[in-house]
Amino acid sequence: EAGVAQSPRYKIIEKRQSVAFWCNPISGHATLYWYQQILGQGPKLLIQFQNNGVVDDSQLPKDRFSAERLKGVDSTLKIQPAKLEDSAVYLCASKTSGREQYFGPGTRLTVT
Amino acid sequence: KQEVTQIPAALSVPEGENLVLNCSFTDSAIYNLQWFRQDPGKGLTSLLLIQSSQREQTSGRLNASLDKSSGRSTLYIAASQPGDSATYLCAVYSGNTPLVFGKGTRLSVIA
Numbered sequence: 001e002a003g004v005a006q007s008p009r010y011k012i013i014e015k016r017q018s019v020a021f022w023c024n025p026i027s028g029h030a031t032l033y034w035y036q037q038i039l040g041q042g043p044k045l046l047i048q049f050q051n052n053g054v055v056d057d058s059q060l061p062k063d064r065f066s067a068e069r070l071k072g073v074d075s076t077l078k079i080q081p082a083k084l085e086d087s088a089v090y091l092c093a094s095k096t097s098g099r100e101q102y103f104g105p106g107t108r109l110t111v112t
Numbered sequence: 113k114q115e116v117t118q119i120p121a122a123l124s125v126p127e128g129e130n131l132v133l134n135c136s137f138t139d140s141a142i143y144n145l146q147w148f149r150q151d152p153g154k155g156l157t158s159l160l161l162i163q164s165s166q167r168e169q170t171s172g173r174l175n176a177s178l179d180k181s182s183g184r185s186t187l188y189i190a191a192s193q194p195g196d197s198a199t200y201l202c203a204v205y206s207g208n209t210p211l212v213f214g215k216g217t218r219l220s221v222i223a
Contacts, residue, residue, distance in 0.1 A: 004155075034189055042116070042201055042213025043156070047209075053207060099213065100146060103156040 002026065006068045006092050012110045018080035021107045025094030031055075033101065034077050035091040038046055043091055049061070049075065060064035118202055118214035126222050133187040133217045135202030138178045140180050147176050147187050148201040150216070156201065159186070183197055192221045 005024040005084040013019050027031050029049050035043035046065065048056040052070035060067070064083070069075040079086055089108050115138045125131050135145070144163045148156040160169045160176040162185070168177040175188040189196060199216040206212075 006155075040215065042203070042215050043211075044213075045221045046211035048210065059210075093156075100158050102158065103148075105155040106153075108153065 004092055004094055006090075006104040006107055008107055009105065010108050010110075012112065013082055015084055015111050016081040018078065019109065020076050021080045021090050021092075021109075023075045023077070023092030023104060023112055025075070025092070025104055026096075029094035029096045029102075030072070031082045031097075032075050033093040033095075034075070035092055035093065037106070039088070043081055046077070046090075051076055059093045067107075079109075084111050087111045114142075114204060114206060114212045116204055116211065116212050116214035118200075120216050120217060121215065122218040122220075124222060126221040127192060127194060129192050129221075130188070130190050131192055131219070133189070133200050133202075133219070135185040135187070135214055137183045137185075137186055137204045137212075139206065140173055140183050142180065142204045142206050144205050145176075145185050146187075146205070146211075146220045147174075148203065150199045150201060152198075159200075189219075194221045194223045197221050198218075 032049045034046045037043040046060045047067045049069040052069045067077045089106040091106045092104045095101045119134045121170045146161045162169045173190040178185045180204045186215045199218045201216045203211045
């Protein structure tokens with residue numbers, strides 16, 4: 001079984017630029033999550049999708065972050081414009097009902 | 113609001129030693145607790161998941177216990193190896209709230 005795929009693995013941008021991350025969950029997993037992990041911290045949930053609907057986006061900074069999950073499969077997370085404090089690892093995870101979450105390798109974003 | 117604390121923040125042990133990592137949570141109304149491993153620059157790998165009705169789970173040299181009433185979990189690693197060096201994260205799930213993570217314990221096993 002293929003795991004959760006994410007791209008790119010690394011991205012360096014200047015502040016005020018925009019950036020997009022892509023996630024492909026495990027096949028058949030209806031629930032998809034995006035987390036932000038700042039160095040030395042545990043992951044923090046940004047947004048949760050159930051199929052292509054948003055379940056929880058209460059911690060997503062909506063003035064600059066957006067996410068979508070077209071057709072209930074792949075998802076993209078966008079930041080526009082980026083700030084220095086957005087430097088972090090962005091993790092995507094997926095799960096099927098009642099099971100544990102499986103995480104992708106993450107995208108390390110550096111904003112200079 | 114659920115808060116998860118992990119102690120110690122960092123731990124260094126010689127190879128072969130048995131060790132215990134601690135996790136505490138403030139709200140005992142949880143569905144399950146999960147231990148993850150994170151290697152530098154990598155994502156999270158699930159190690160053990162304990163349902164709220166369970167007291168412990170074992171996988172190879174790893175044993176995780178859960179005392180829901182006191183808000184505590186421990187991860188026991190037997191006969192540690194250099195390959196066990198990583199950050200270990202504890203996370204709790206309470207149903208209709210996001211998975212809440214601790215900050216992790218950074219483990220170094222010295223050969």
